[in-house]
Amino acid sequence: MAEKLRIAVVGAGYWGPNLARNFSSSAEWELVAICDLDRERAEGLAARVGRVEVYTDLAELLVRDDLDAIAIATPARTHHPIVLAGLRAGKHVLGEKPISTTLAQADELAALPT
Numbered sequence: 527m528a529e530k531l532r533i534a535v536v537g538a539g540y541w542g543p544n545l546a547r548n549f550s551s552s553a554e555w556e557l558v559a560i561c562d563l564d565r566e567r568a569e570g571l572a573a574r575v576g577r578v579e580v581y582t583d584l585a586e587l588l589v590r591d592d593l594d595a596i597a598i599a600t601p602a603r604t605h606h607p608i609v610l611a612g613l614r615a616g617k618h619v620l621g622e623k624p625i626s627t628t629l630a631q632a633d634e635l636a637a638l639p640t
Contacts, residue, residue, distance in 0.1 A: 531618070534559035534587055536608055537599035538571040541622065545597045550575040561587045561596075584608060588615035598622060606631040613638055 533555050535546045542562070549557040561581040562568035568580045581587040588596070588611060595618035598608050606626035612619040613635070626632045 528554075530554060530556040531594040532556045532558045532592055533595040533597055533620075534561055534581070534593055535571075535597050535599060536561045536584060536587075538562035538564065538568045539599070542599035543571055543574070545599050546571055546575045546578075549597065550578075558593060559587060559590075584611060588612060588617065594618055595620065602627055606635070609635060610638075 531554065533549055535542050535549065535557065538546070538560050539562070542560070546557060546560060549555045557575060557578050559579040559581055560568045560572045561584055563582055565580060565582050568582065572578045572580050587593070596612045597620040598605060599622060600608060602624055605621055605624060609619050609621050609625060625635060
């Protein structure tokens, strides 16, 4: 079996708990962190899925060199900047739809080098 990919869930509100639960129970993924502006909410979710690390600062999370990917579960208006930051940090990104709220933002993401 291949090595597990290490992932963080960004957003601990409505949909984030579902992603965190699924990643934490997966044989292919290792959930390593929850990131949310609300530390208390993130800590509560982290406690429910196995006491993973908690971040309130996305930039601080993205500098981890042992993090392979992020899964975004935040309001749609925040998707574009989070996806952009994740890709620029060299992470794989799983983003909920919509990936952005404008065509120009989507074009910017599509134009990023691979």
